[in-house]
Amino acid sequence: MAKAKTTEITDNLDHLAGKYLTFYLEQEVYGIEILKVQEIIGMMKVTKFPKVPHFVRGVINLRGKVIPVIDLRQKFNMTGQEDTEKTCIIVTQIETEKVEMRQGILVDEVSEVIDIESANIEQRPDFGSSSNDDFVLGVGKINDKVIILIDVEKILSDNELISLGEAL
Numbered sequence: 001m002a003k004a005k006t007t008e009i010t011d012n013l014d015h016l017a018g019k020y021l022t023f024y025l026e027q028e029v030y031g032i033e034i035l036k037v038q039e040i041i042g043m044m045k046v047t048k049f050p051k052v053p054h055f056v057r058g059v060i061n062l063r064g065k066v067i068p069v070i071d072l073r074q075k076f077n078m079t080g081q082e083d084t085e086k087t088c089i090i091v092t093q094i095e096t097e098k099v100e101m102r103q104g105i106l107v108d109e110v111s112e113v114i115d116i117e118s119a120n121i122e123q124r125p126d127f128g129s130s131s132n133d134d135f136v137l138g139v140g141k142i143n144d145k146v147i148i149l150i151d152v153e154k155i156l157s158d159n160e161l162i163s164l165g166e167a168l
Contacts, residue, residue, distance in 0.1 A: 016138050017118035022111040022147060023090065025072055026079075029111065031140060031147045038091045038102065040110055043083050053160065057106055060089070067091065069104040075155060081108070092152045105152065114147075116140040121149070 020031030021040075046058040046069050055074035059066050069089060073080055086109040094101050124136040135154040140147035 014118045023107040024109045029147045031149045036152045043087045071106045
């Protein structure tokens with residue numbers, strides 16, 4: 001029975017294999033599925049918006065479309081920092097059962113696109129029920145780097161997505 005469980009865990013990670021856009025927040029490397037990325041843009045003027053959660057930097061006008069910008073440092077409870085010439089916005093498409101929208105995620109620096117095989121992916125560590133890390137898909141290992149693989153559709157909860165959509 002233990003062998004079946006091991007196979008099940010391995011099979012569950014096979015779907016995570018593929019190409020990821022990697023980026024930095026503080027000194028840590030994160031990755032999001034490349035198919036979720038629409039484009040990467042340099043830092044531009046972000047308009048503050050009233051009554052949105054603290055981690056929403058504001059909105060941008062991208063070719064006539066208003067897109068919310070999520071500051072991942074704030075969302076992940078990291079210390080803030082001034083934007084630099086490497087700060088950029090990754091525009092992603094969110095499609096959940098309840099919401100479909102484009103969002104920008106503000107990151108310190110985009111790194112590269114890498115291909116991660118399932119053999120180099122492990123399940124996310126279990127930090128207990130109060131860790132609130134459902135957005136973490138798993139952990140990729142490339143050479144000596146650890147890459148935290150995240151699901152852009154789960155960075156915000158359904159309630160946060162709905163309230164953000166209503167606010168905008």
